[in-house]
């Protein structure tokens with residue numbers, strides 16, 4: 001059974017003058033445990049697709065099922081709750097709450113889920129250790145490098161025990177070393193913990209880390225390849 | 230909830246400069262509004278206090294027709310019944326001041342002049358307005374005297390000194406002709422020029438005799454033990470008095486014309502305070518708009534990862550609640566010494582205004598009123614304005630989209 005299934009997703013942006021057809025009927029299915037890269041040139045519709053899968057935006061046409069539940073039907077407040085319980089997010093930037101420390105940022109999502117203080121502390125530390133930030137628990141985002149911030153974001157995304165993690169161009173603002181480092185961590189989490197990960201990128205360097213690569217061109221899936229690595 | 234508050238608290242410290250500016254604008258608004266209102270009400274209160282203290286008293290019992298037509302024919306009977314009613318208020322009314330007054334002609338060998346004869350109980354009158362302090366020559370009249378005191382201006386005009394005789398001619402109760410000759414016993418200087426040139430003080434008994442108005446009064450001034458009970462006592466008096474003949478009027482009624490004038494005068498400075506509210510309001514709104522611009526991405530992210538909109542709104546509300554209340558509280562605290570200082574050390578007035586006020590025998594000063602209601606009212610108003618403006622981010626929390634457009 002697939003974790004994510006989209007049916008003929010069409011997204012038309014009604015910008016002021018002419019409507020933009022960002023997605024032109026996208027059908028994809030993602031299974032549990034996959035490590036998928038959505039790739040394609042800028043403007044090909046990657047962000048739009050991830051936003052729709054993540055319940056941040058609604059398609060003009062088509063349906064999105066997460067674990068067989070149709071999320072395109074849900075109201076705004078139901079969607080917020082749905083995202084909190086089911087989806088981990090890593091954005092390109094502005095991932096973290098600036099006034100909270102790394103550990104507090106990771107705990108925050110569990111706090112919204114009303115987890116106990118003990119569980120929050122334990123898991124936040126565990127996850128920060130896993131992303132290699134065991135010495136940064138009490139550091140605020142502005143004292144962390146871009147790569148470190150993204151790793152905290154990954155830890156935060158994992159903290160809620162989501163069904164999958166969506167990362168829209170997580171390496172776009174990172175230098176090569178940090179980018180590889182981040183992708184290595186994601187690959188390891190995928191392999192060792194069987195975490196379902198989907199990230200978008202137009203950066204050739206990091207595509208190779210993914211085990212499945214879906215290529216978008218002009219709002220359409222142009223190729224879908226699986227790799228054994 | 231606790232975390233939301235912690236989050237708000239840290240957000241406040243995050244941009245110290247902006248928080249400081251917000252707090253400072255609220256603070257200065259409170260400071261300015263309280264001071265403005267305080268001086269305004271201070272001079273207003275002083276004016277009323279002066280009028281009440283030296284002229285009308287807190288309550289006057291009069292004949293029902295006297296207020297409409299203040300003539301000797303509309304004087305009232307000061308009898309045992311009335312005294313009995315006053316006695317019933319023992320402990321609540323501290324004393325009463327009887328007065329009878331009417332116009333008369335004053336004459337000497339070569340001059341006549343229209344004047345007012347004030348029949349007073351010297352002791353009570355003195356207790357009321359310390360008239361004897363104004364004595365410039367001679368001695369103060371006694372209850373049983375058949376002599377008069379002249380206001381100093383009148384004495385000069387009529388060229389009369391102590392021991393000289395004043396001739397009075399007038400009309401008494403119900404048209405009886407009144408006339409008499411009275412030795413001048415004392416001279417008092419009255420600060421209101423009009424009164425200083427036209428007043429003759431006569432002991433009550435003698436005046437009643439002169440006007441053929443035995444046991445009659447123009448008005449009985451009632452001084453309550455506690456001035457705050459004025460309207461209640463006036464009401465109760467009216468319940469007990471024979472309303473066919475008597476009415477008890479409080480100073481608000483007696484001074485209603487002047488009060489109305491003052492209210493109109495106040496409207497002007499209220500306007501300034503309103504403008505201040507608006508200026509501060511826009512200032513705060515500007516600060517908040519910049520803050521929202523800076524934090525829009527953060528808000529979007531928070532909603533995206535699953536923070537409920539109302540939770541975000543609570544954070545925003547707490548932030549502005551904190552900034553507004555700290556500003557308002559510090560504002561009050563900062564204003565207290567300022568207002569108290571000018572309450573005890575009123576600002577002396579200069580120029581034309583001061584001359585006019587001094588002409589009325591009042592000190593030309595502008596004290597600050599330290600009435601607690603001013604602090605509360607102004608601080609609360611500005612706090613509420615600041616809070617309402619601070620609700621804008623909370624409102625935004627409910628509108629913000631999870632995708633940027």
Ligand SMILES: Nc1ncnc2c1ncn2[C@@H]1O[C@H](COP(=O)(O)OP(=O)(O)O)[C@@H](O)[C@H]1O
Pocket residue numbers: 013014015020021022040041042043044045046047048049633634
């Ligand atoms: N909010 C929007 N309003 C109008 N057009 C948009 C909006 N967002 C994206 N688009 C357009 O949709 C297309 C796909 O954009 P996007 O999904 O951001 O692509 P990518 O993430 O691959 O760069 C582009 O042509 C873009 O200009």
Ligand SMILES: [Mg+2]
Pocket residue numbers: 046047048169
């Ligand atoms: Mg994009």
